[in-house]
Amino acid sequence: MNTETLEKPYIAPVKPGFAFSDLPSEQPEPDYPFPALTLEERMRFELFGYTIVEDLFTEQELQSIEAAAKKAKNEILEAAENRTFEIPPPPNKYHPFKEGAIWRGLRTTTESGELYLDRLEIEQVLGLNPIFLSALTKPRVLGIATELLGGTFRFFSVGVRFNRRSNFPMLGWHGGVSRHKDRAVCKNGWLHTQILGMIVYLTDVGPTDGGTGIFAGSHRLDLSYDVLKKYITDHPDSELFHQVVARRGSTLLFADGPLMHRTIPIQSDKERLIMLSRMVHSDYEIGQTEPVGRMDQVSSSLMPLFHGRAFTPKYRPRGE
Numbered sequence: 001m002n003t004e005t006l007e008k009p010y011i012a013p014v015k016p017g018f019a020f021s022d023l024p025s026e027q028p029e030p031d032y033p034f035p036a037l038t039l040e041e042r043m044r045f046e047l048f049g050y051t052i053v054e055d056l057f058t059e060q061e062l063q064s065i066e067a068a069a070k071k072a073k074n075e076i077l078e079a080a081e082n083r084t085f086e087i088p089p090p091p092n093k094y095h096p097f098k099e100g101a102i103w104r105g106l107r108t109t110t111e112s113g114e115l116y117l118d119r120l121e122i123e124q125v126l127g128l129n130p131i132f133l134s135a136l137t138k139p140r141v142l143g144i145a146t147e148l149l150g151g152t153f154r155f156f157s158v159g160v161r162f163n164r165r166s167n168f169p170m171l172g173w174h175g176g177v178s179r180h181k182d183r184a185v186c187k188n189g190w191l192h193t194q195i196l197g198m199i200v201y202l203t204d205v206g207p208t209d210g211g212t213g214i215f216a217g218s219h220r221l222d223l224s225y226d227v228l229k230k231y232i233t234d235h236p237d238s239e240l241f242h243q244v245v246a247r248r249g250s251t252l253l254f255a256d257g258p259l260m261h262r263t264i265p266i267q268s269d270k271e272r273l274i275m276l277s278r279m280v281h282s283d284y285e286i287g288q289t290e291p292v293g294r295m296d297q298v299s300s301s302l303m304p305l306f307h308g309r310a311f312t313p314k315y316r317p318r319g320e
């Protein structure tokens with residue numbers, strides 16, 4: 001993970017004296033389907049660095065995630081009253097919210113003097129509502145993450161983001177991260193990423209609604225961040241530029257970190273809402289759980305999925 005190129009929530013320093021012996025005792029592996037992706041879904045991830053899975057979440061789960069996100073948004077807007085957002089006092093990048101969650105955003109005034117929410121990012125949302133825990137730990141999600149990371153993993157972060165058309169768009173091309181490359185291993189003929197990003201689209205995202213932009217295949221290119229970024233910026237019409245269009249409920253899984261990607265600026269009047277989670281190998285920064293949020297509701301059997309543990313490799317069989 002490269003802090004220079006990857007926007008990510010604030011991460012607290014490693015707790016001093018935190019040792020592997022402090023970890024919760026070994027729990028049996030939760031049940032999950034494996035391999036969890038169809039051959040086509042897996043081939044797409046291999047070739048393009050991303051794949052889209054439909055129907056991973058039920059309509060009821062989508063509604064609950066959306067309701068939890070909108071409730072948090074309304075509370076933040078109410079607290080900000082009739083004002084544009086302030087910048088958090090340095091060195092903070094986010095404002096505190098509640099239950100371990102934090103937020104930042106941009107609220108501007110239109111020419112007619114009305115308040116306009118350009119974007120709102122709420123991070124560390126696990127403790128805000130039980131739906132985040134139940135959605136993340138669905139057996140199929142566990143199977144997919146294990147398959148694409150090549151073994152045991154932990155959730156690194158989870159947040160929700162609202163975006164609208166803006167005169168101040170952000171999150172241009174990022175990725176191309178070479179750090180931890182040794183963790184992106186090729187086994188049984190399949191490449192496994194060192195960071196897995198999962199974006200659940202809570203709104204339909206058509207061509208003008210700000211899909212996720214992807215430099216397809218860049219996760220496999222042994223080129224520097226600067227070269228990758230210059231190439232894709234200079235060649236917006238390249239066939240390697242993919243723009244994800246998705247319907248509500250589609251889930252994008254991508255090689256976050258190595259794959260160059262960006263948020264496409266919105267041209268329509270629609271507000272876009274996504275849930276974004278990152279997963280890493282289970283032994284990566286064990287115990288650094290701030291980016292997921294409060295874990296009061298996490299049972300001891302699920303705790304290793306957040307807290308971390310020793311890494312056990314597991315690979316999709318060759319040729320399947």
Ligand SMILES: O=C(O)CCC(=O)C(=O)O
Nearest residue numbers: 007211212213261262263
């Ligand atoms: O908004 C998106 O579709 C992508 C978000 C993203 O790339 C990120 O936060 O790293």
